[in-house]
Amino acid sequence: MNKVEALPGTDFCFEHLEGALPALMVRHPAFTASLLLQGGQLIRFSPRGRSNWLWLSDQERFIAGKAVRGGIPICWPWFGAPSRNPEAVQRQVKVDKAHGFARLADWSLETVEETPDRVRITLMLDCTAADGEAENWTGRACVRVHFGLSADALEVTLETSNTGAEHVWITQALHSYFPTPDVHRTTIRGLDGQPYVDALRDWRTFEQIGPVTFSAETDRIYQVTGPLQLTTPDTQLQLEPQGSRSAVVWNPWAEKSKTLSHFSPSAWERMFCVETANVLEDAVCLAPGATHRMGLILTES
Numbered sequence: 441m442n443k444v445e446a447l448p449g450t451d452f453c454f455e456h457l458e459g460a461l462p463a464l465m466v467r468h469p470a471f472t473a474s475l476l477l478q479g480g481q482l483i484r485f486s487p488r489g490r491s492n493w494l495w496l497s498d499q500e501r502f503i504a505g506k507a508v509r510g511g512i513p514i515c516w517p518w519f520g521a522p523s524r525n526p527e528a529v530q531r532q533v534k535v536d537k538a539h540g541f542a543r544l545a546d547w548s549l550e551t552v553e554e555t556p557d558r559v560r561i562t563l564m565l566d567c568t569a570a571d572g573e574a575e576n577w578t579g580r581a582c583v584r585v586h587f588g589l590s591a592d593a594l595e596v597t598l599e600t601s602n603t604g605a606e607h608v609w610i611t612q613a614l615h616s617y618f619p620t621p622d623v624h625r626t627t628i629r630g631l632d633g634q635p636y637v638d639a640l641r642d643w644r645t646f647e648q649i650g651p652v653t654f655s656a657e658t659d660r661i662y663q664v665t666g667p668l669q670l671t672t673p674d675t676q677l678q679l680e681p682q683g684s685r686s687a688v689v690w691n692p693w694a695e696k697s698k699t700l701s702h703f704s705p706s707a708w709e710r711m712f713c714v715e716t717a718n719v720l721e722d723a724v725c726l727a728p729g730a731t732h733r734m735g736l737i738l739t740e741s
């Protein structure tokens with residue numbers, strides 16, 4: 441499919457980015473968006489007159505089979521190192537790779553729906569037969585990602601259906617990268633008083649006091665109960681999680697940056713991640729036939 445039917449004023453087309461990855465480009469009167477079929481990864485959402493709400497590495501070359509640094513990578517059906525997952529999740533994982541296999545898989549475009557104000561796009565990855573994934577994972581599931589794009593909101597929902605005969609356990613994240621002109625002057629509000637596990641301090645639990653700020657490498661899993669306000673020197677976004685009680689806050693800072701793929705040595709100063717997740721005790725158990733939805737709504741505030 442090279443062309444999707446569109447209302448007047450809107451254009452959907454497939455383009456091959458630099459390293460040959462196919463992307464669905466959406467040019468709507470109210471916004472533009474770019475969505476990679478590899479990983480079901482949204483890499484650009486710009487309401488009209490605004491820059492990209494998502495950070496994307498200027499070192500990215502869009503190579504098939506390589507994780508793309510920026511936008512919203514989908515970590516599924518496990519998050520992080522398998523060994524850091526609950527036992528029930530670990531039992532299904534057969535490889536020692538971080539963040540699952542969905543971010544490198546080729547998702548298929550299932551539907552595109554358009555109204556004058558809104559575009560809704562659904563991509564699907566079917567691991568029911570699991571032929572391709574049997575070497576990675578023992579689960580049987582179908583996962584869809586729904587994107588709702590409009591002039592003033594970005595909605596992303598990750599929907600997992602257990603299509604097998606056994607229970608399926610997953611951890612997952614919408615690993616959102618955000619831009620900032622200066623990470624030192626960037627704050628996350630909405631986590632005051634919340635417990636967090638610090639992956640850089642022996643995975644011990646601490647309590648957040650006040651807004652989250654960045655002054656060193658940061659890799660924390662917060663318990664979340666409501667919306668978060670992401671404030672940079674030039675934007676304020678509200679991130680409302682749905683079906684998620686955990687959020688990962690990450691910035692690699694200078695040293696770790698040197699070990700990252702597709703990441704310039706100073707990029708850590710201009711990005712931060714707030715990942716809408718189900719991890720640790722917030723892992724999801726799906727009985728046969730059950731469906732779980734986790735998502736986010738991003739608006740300017």
Ligand SMILES: O=P(O)(O)OC[C@H]1O[C@H](O)[C@H](O)[C@@H](O)[C@@H]1O
Nearest residue numbers: 507520538539659688690700713
């Ligand atoms: O380099 P990646 O595999 O994309 O992972 C990037 C980061 O993802 C999450 O934020 C994890 O909590 C970090 O520990 C990890 O470094």
